[in-house]
Amino acid sequence: MSSSFNYDYIIKYIIIGDTGVGKSCLLLQFTDKRFQPAHDLTIGVEFGARFVSVGGKQIKLQIWDTAGQESFRSITRSYYRGAAGALLVYDITRRDTFKHLTTWLEDARQHANANTTIMLIGNKSDLEAKRAVSTEEGEAFAKANGLFFMETSAKTSANVEEAFVETATNIYEKIQSGIFDIHNEAHGIKIGPMHTGGSSLPTGPANSGGACCQ
Structure with a gap:
């Protein structure tokens, strides 16, 4: 479809956290708008993609869902x-x-770009009766560490869209202000064919992960 080539930027995301917190379910809810309660444990990484509109720009999000088990931590770090x-x-x-x-967070700070936008997500907000961590505690941790914060439910889809889009909005603002060098693919951003300030880039590899995302 021609629409799959009409984007201004590709932005790479990763989803991290302990096993069983709902990372894969969040990705599935965002990309496919469905909930799969019996989800197999992620082995290594899984991949999903979706287009969003931010600031009048069409942005393709490439999202890597990483395994939470300690045995896969070295793969996740890459x-x-x-x-x-x-x-x-x-x-x-x-x-x-x-x-x-x-x-x-220590892992992320050590291995990711210093300007990476990090959104803290307290998932499974639909299970209020079983809550063990208060919203205020999540907010405090985020504030203390300079993170964005949102509670979500992959099951009901509450705030799932908002979490991904708000992160993309912040990244786009960093692009606009020059914090991210869009010509350096190590920053996790790639110029798309619709970008008015740059030449078109090949889209084939990007759709299967992209060289910048390995």
């Missing part, structure tokens, strides 16, 4: 490089997943 956005996810019903955020 995907931090070249990520313009990261969704750091915990489960509001499992306090241990919240306690582990510090370790995940």
Whole structure:
């Protein structure tokens, strides 16, 4: 379809956090608008993509959903490089997943670009009766570490769209202000065919992951 080539930027995201917090479900809800409760554990990484409109620009989000198990941590780390956005996810019903955020954030700070936009997500907000981490605690952690924050439900889709789009909006603002060098693909941003300020780039590799995203 011709519409698949009409975009201004490709932006790479990664989704990180403990196993079982709903990372794959968030990705599926965002890309396919459906919820799959019985989701197999992610082995290594999974990939999804979707177009969003930000600031009048068409942006293709390439999203890498990483495995939460410790045994895959070395694989996960390799995907931090070249990520313009990261969704750091915990489960509001499992306090241990919240306690582990510090370790995940340390990994992200060490291996990702210093300007990577990080959105902290407290997932499973539909399970209010089982809540183990308060909204205020999530907000405080985000504020203390310079992160955006949102509670979501991959099941009901509450705030899922907003989490991805708000992250993209911040990244686009960084592009506009020159914080991200769009000519350096290591920053996780690639110029698309519709970009008025640059030449068209090949779209084939981008649709299957893209050289900038390895």
